[in-house]
Amino acid sequence: AQSVTQLDSQVPVFEEAPVELRCNYSSSVSVYLFWYVQYPNQGLQLLLKYLSGSTLVKGINGFEAEFNKSQTSFHLRKPSVHISDTAEYFCAVKHGSGNTGKLIFGQGTTLQVKP
Amino acid sequence: DVKVTQSSRYLVKRTGEKVFLECVQDMDHENMFWYRQDPGLGLRLIYFSYDVKMKEKGDIPEGYSVSREKKERFSLILESASTNQTSMYLCASTTGTSLFFGPGTRLTVL
Numbered sequence: 732a733q734s735v736t737q738l739d740s741q742v743p744v745f746e747e748a749p750v751e752l753r754c755n756y757s758s759s760v761s762v763y764l765f766w767y768v769q770y771p772n773q774g775l776q777l778l779l780k781y782l783s784g785s786t787l788v789k790g791i792n793g794f795e796a797e798f799n800k801s802q803t804s805f806h807l808r809k810p811s812v813h814i815s816d817t818a819e820y821f822c823a824v825k826h827g828s829g830n831t832g833k834l835i836f837g838q839g840t841t842l843q844v845k846p
Numbered sequence: 847d848v849k850v851t852q853s854s855r856y857l858v859k860r861t862g863e864k865v866f867l868e869c870v871q872d873m874d875h876e877n878m879f880w881y882r883q884d885p886g887l888g889l890r891l892i893y894f895s896y897d898v899k900m901k902e903k904g905d906i907p908e909g910y911s912v913s914r915e916k917k918e919r920f921s922l923i924l925e926s927a928s929t930n931q932t933s934m935y936l937c938a939s940t941t942g943t944s945l946f947f948g949p950g951t952r953l954t955v956l
Contacts, residue, residue: 735888740886765944767947773949774850774936774948774949774950775947776947780943821888825943833891833894834879836881836888836889838886838887838888
């Protein structure tokens with residue numbers, strides 16, 4: 732079965748510092764990869780997604796992620812974080828193509844940005 | 847703008863009660879999902895539906911059932927609520943690769 736592992740449950744970082752949130756997935760023939768963000772007391776919203784093509788994917792709010800097939804990773808990065816980036820971040824993977832198929836989520840990483 | 851709404855943000859129920867969580871989407875999406883979110887466990891899929899009156903079990907369906915009588919509405923039912931069902935419940939819908947989530951319902955079972 733497909734699985735997703737987020738290697739850090741919490742990541743504390745100072746404002747304006749760079750950050751990387753790590754995500755590894757179990758290998759499959761074809762996968763789609765996602766990062767979602769959940770701000771306090773809100774639902775999840777899509778940050779970015781990799782479907783095909785360029786392995787470097789840019790998302791909203793200055794975030795980007797790199798798909799690395801050989802290492803089965805999809806790490807999320809931001810060069811300079813803001814207090815407002817404090818949230819929980821979820822990596823997710825979806826098998827195959829088409830409209831069906833379910834998203835499998837990682838355990839989540841809490842990003843704590845300190846002033 | 848895409849919109850997924852859930853009937854309640856906060857709900858408190860007693861053990862043994864039958865609980866209904868409602869989800870409505872206005873995007874004409876075929877696929878709808880119910881997840882539960884628990885600290886340290888991420889989101890786990892309870893049930894999903896690809897079409898009206900169709901449903902499939904997710905990873906943790908025990909103790910839950912669902913109903914989809916209309917395309918826009920997907921209900922999650924706790925037949926007899928138990929304390930271990932205290933959790934955040936998230937509904938989502940999609941017609942493609944990306945899920946759109948509702949704000950969530952935080953359910954407490956006493």
